[in-house]
Amino acid sequence: MSVFTVGTRGSALATTQTGHVAEALAALSGLTPETVLVKTEGDVTSGPLAQLGGTGVFAAALRVALLEGRCDLAVHSLKDLPTSQPEALVLAAMPERVDVRDALCARDGLTLEALPEGATIGTGSPRRSAQLKYARPDLEIVDIRGNVGTRLGRVKGSPQQADDGGVGRVAQGDLDAVVLAAAGLERLGLQEHITEYLDPAVMLPAPGQGTLAVECRPETVAAPGSALAAALEQLDDDATRLAVTSERGLLAQLEAGCAAPIGALARIEGETLVLDAVVCAPDGSDVIRRSARTRELTVDGARALGVELAELLLREGAADLAGL
């Protein structure tokens, strides 16, 4: 095999992320990448993201393409993947995580603290909305969706063009700010729109934010002597895998998905894996924020840490608070 195929969604963010991974794997393997465009339900359905029902709308079509053999690999944003892994596929590589934070993109260079009373902030994420309201109860949250370019275009004075063919496009910005993942903005070269990187002490990111996951059929990584299998193993980053395994272990134990008002972020400090998590009332009136740590730096130890912190949060009323 001298060529490998990578399935991707058509959005600017998806094609950019897929391109980076395909190039990295090509350099490591000496093989030639080919991209295969896959349309997903998340790209064709309109309406608030929080109401689309179920997680994984962006991933499902890529997985079908993998299972049908239309591509060898699929590159996902890990935070968009449901925590239950289909048995017929494996997450073969998680490359080193980039910036995990959420970013405020506000008019006139404003920060969260400097936004005027009653300012409007666009986000479709219950997690972002709840944490914003907790920090600034006076803010008005506006439910928006669409691709990164579309969302940036909602900010007053933004010249940013929609990159999705017009879904949700408005002639002029109508909001004071939007919140987006720093990782996506940076991957698209749009970081000049960021007016503040939100401190995780104020805004805990989504489990898996800033992390890509390369998925394939099990035989792709099991093939003896395969240059692609070796490249996938080299691309995988241990510290990233441990951190996101604990974050996703927590999410799974809370029986929640990417539409729940839950944030989690893990990091390795010396010999210790530290996990911070927040569960919010959807209206941002209250939050429960707790941490846990382990010295068991294995995938099983990381998952157990997530489960342990989820159990602690549940004992403290997380299910009632967040409406889980």
Ligand SMILES: NCc1[nH]cc(CCC(=O)O)c1CC(=O)O
């Ligand atoms: N839900 C959409 C999505 N999925 C991944 C990213 C950004 C990249 C990442 O976090 O890895 C985004 C956009 C956003 O949340 O701003």
